[in-house]
Amino acid sequence: MSTHSKQKRLTTASIRAMKGKDRVVCLTAYTTPIARLLDPHCDLLLVGDSLGMVLYGMETTVGVTLDMMVAHGRAVMRGASHACVIVDLPFGSYQESKEQAFRSAVRLMQETGCDGVKLEGGEEMAATIAFLTARGVPVFAHVGLMPQLVNTAGGFRSLGHSDEEAAKIRRDALAVAEAGAFAVVVEGTVEPVARDITASLGVPTIGIGASPACDGQVLVSDDMLGLFNDFMPRFVKRFANLGPLVSQAAEAYAEEVRTGQFPAKEHTFQPKR
Ligand code: KIV
DSSP states (O other): OOOOOOOOOOHHHHTTTTTTSSSSEEEESSHHHHHHGGGGGOOOOEOTTHHHHTTTSSSSSTOOOOHHHHHHHHHHHHHHHHEEEEOOOOOOSSOOOOHHHHHHHHHHHHHOOSSEEEBBGGGGGGHHHHHHEEEEEEEEEEEOOOGGGHHHSSSSBBBOOSHHHHHHHHHHHHHHHHTTOSSSEESSSSSSHHHHHHHHHHOOOEEEEEESSSSSEOOHHHHHHHOOOSSOOOOOOOOHHHHHHHHHHHHHHHHHHHHHHHOGGGGGGOOOO
16 A cells, blocks of 8 residues: 655755755655655655666666666656655766757656756756756756766766865866756765865755765665665665565575465465355
8 A cells, every 4th residue: 555645746946945954855766666665755756877786787877778767767756746856867868968968858857757857967067957957957966976977987986085176076066056956966075075065055965975064865775775785885874674684585485385385275266156
């Protein structure tokens, strides 16, 4: 039975207005049942392109397509009645030109019904963000560690350790906020830089691996639910440990099927007469 409420969903304007007042709670969601469970507790649900790694076993997010984001965006929208829902523009769907970004964003918004899109990039994406927001597309920006740049960055690592890196992240955050982003994800960034950015922007910063200094936090839901038992980055906290529970349930099921204990009488249909 569904437990989600029927109240009207939060808007990108209400998320923006939380700056300086309330901390913004954001989690990723990729499917309808998980969206239903998370929705009452979150301000923002992000259909992140991390789904390529989490659901599809990809090494990076580079192989995620717009079709995949549309399918998962639609699924999440079916399970969300409270939180504002944002869908990621995947790699290659927006970097070529402002017009390409607009076409991709419109496809996501029209085919999923989501409230806005997220894209990675700082100064170099500012003109695109201004173009989109001026044309009715709310943009959630993403600076600091940008997973779609993994092939040019040479891997995933926290940023802002050198003065040069710190200055670049500050410039990026300022540029995307000035261009009209309603909020900014700050990923994998050292605390003093995240703190400076949060103090200087008029829109909320949503941190992931960017310290408590941000205006809100986001985590990949599967990470915080403990569905993976391999590598866990330092910035993740496990609020549950569901991986072993799933494994134990599968083991118990396998045992009962092999021994003939399942299905039992109560799971079996019999003719009515
Ligand atoms: O793709 C994603 O899930 C993200 C968040 C982790 C910020 O970009």
